[in-house]
Amino acid sequence: MQPLFLHTNVSLDGFICDTAGHIDWHFSDEEFQQYLDGLLESIDGMVFGRVAYEQLAAYWPTAGDEVSIVQRSRMRELPKYVLSRTLTAADWYNTHLLGEEPLTEIRRLTMQPGRGIAVFAGGSAATSLLEAELLAEVRLVLNPILIGGGTRLFAGSYPISTWRLTSNRPFASGATVLTYERRTR
Template identity: 30%
Template sequence: MKLTTITQITLDGVTQGNGGSTEEDLRGGFDRGGWARGAGDDTTRDHIAATFQRADAYLFGRRTYDILRDFWGTMAELKQHPIGVALNSKPKYVASTTLTRSDWANTEILGDDLFRAVADLKDSRDGELQVHGSSRLIQWLLEKDLVDEMELITVPVVLGQGARLFADSGRDIALNLVDARTDSKGVMIHSYRPVGRPAYATF
């Protein structure tokens, strides 16, 4: 399977609280959630829905999984939305060492050997395995060379606080741009493929 990460991100790299601040966010001092609500025009919203629909399976970190389950997996009206239909009907894999069971249909919790579990998923079938949100999981996947493509949906806002997609220190990665578009509200969608390490100039 092709592993694709899809991330809503601010200009200063923040991914936290795109839909709104949770109680956990507020306890941690983050109070600028909801920055992606209302961002983008209909073409971007349609693109996001189509992205969820084209997935063959999903991989989530624990926190993102809980948020999506509570939103798309429990509300009857949202279950009928194209994103809700896709999430409820397709296989979902959770990277967690604390979650032991889930009542959301088609969910499998991956074991302690996460690298082997994800590598086996990628090798076991064709199609696309999508990671939405889950910034800490994405950092780990990048470190382990498990990401085939990254899509960044950049909202033109600077937050000045919040958890960021890329760690302050970590491996370096060169990326090739494979697709780019900008909607009428300035939201930019860029798709990249990792291509090894960057080349550095010497003086």
Template identity: 35%
Template sequence: MGHIVYLMNLSLDGFIEGPDGSFAWGRPDEELHQFFNQQAQDFSAFLYGRRMYEVMSVWQTVDTEPSASGFMAEFARIWKSKPKVVFSTTLEKVSENCLLVRGDIAAEVARLKQEHHGDLAVSGPGLASAFARLGLLDEYRLVLSPVLVGGGKPYFPQLDHLVPLRLKETRTFQSGALYLRYQRA
């Protein structure tokens, strides 16, 4: 049975994007990108909301661009090979290897957890917030970047209940980034 994992880059002050909507401050170096490549390889599927799906769609062609580094092209190949589930009420269609879901989030996640035996990665604070409120997140994986952005979209949702967590893994990168992996207790 699959687990739902929320993995995102975030600033030290807790934001996944800055006040201007930019992710540029969190652009990973090669070491960190290789880490993300391994994480992506280990996931059985990616779960996105509309906006994160649109942001990630750039990976459809990165491996064909001559200027792409080897580790970026590798991520693109991994990303394209994995199934993607897009939760959206506004999108009309999604690309190849994607499923568009408009219905009950909890029912769809239950189905996906039965269907996939590996971890399922949810990305984007909107969808992750909906999952957290429904108690659907099994793990939180944070990559803290050594930068303060001062505002923007937070990694953690506002919740009306306590969620006890247990630290399972840490890792420090040359860039000063810190990986933290927590499971629900």
């Protein structure tokens, strides 16, 4: 089995994007970029919600020297799975639309051998995966900023679950990656 984990930027006040839908407020530095290189090299696939997919598909195929060679290569080559019932086509290389039963398809993917699948999704997709109890781990990139409004990380209903902090990694930028593992019942 390969674990499914959420990896997302979050502000101190619990938002993953601002009121305009932008994510350009997150903190980064060279060490964090190296961390992202390692993360992308350690996974076998990525999951996106429709909105996140559309935003990333508009950027990554033409990304230039502002990102590392590892990031450009891995964002292109890794399988990309999109949780969407409305998208009918995807042009970004190695993209797979999960169709009418996306959670069933995600569950099937996690049953295959592998190193892990990262979820780079918006709040709605992350909440649906949490509700379905498919997330084994949550990696929050906590950014030292209050943005005052936007999209919450988890919105809606989901079952109560407990999580154990397994690591924290601070960066010079002030961002900290907090890794939580789902506790088994």
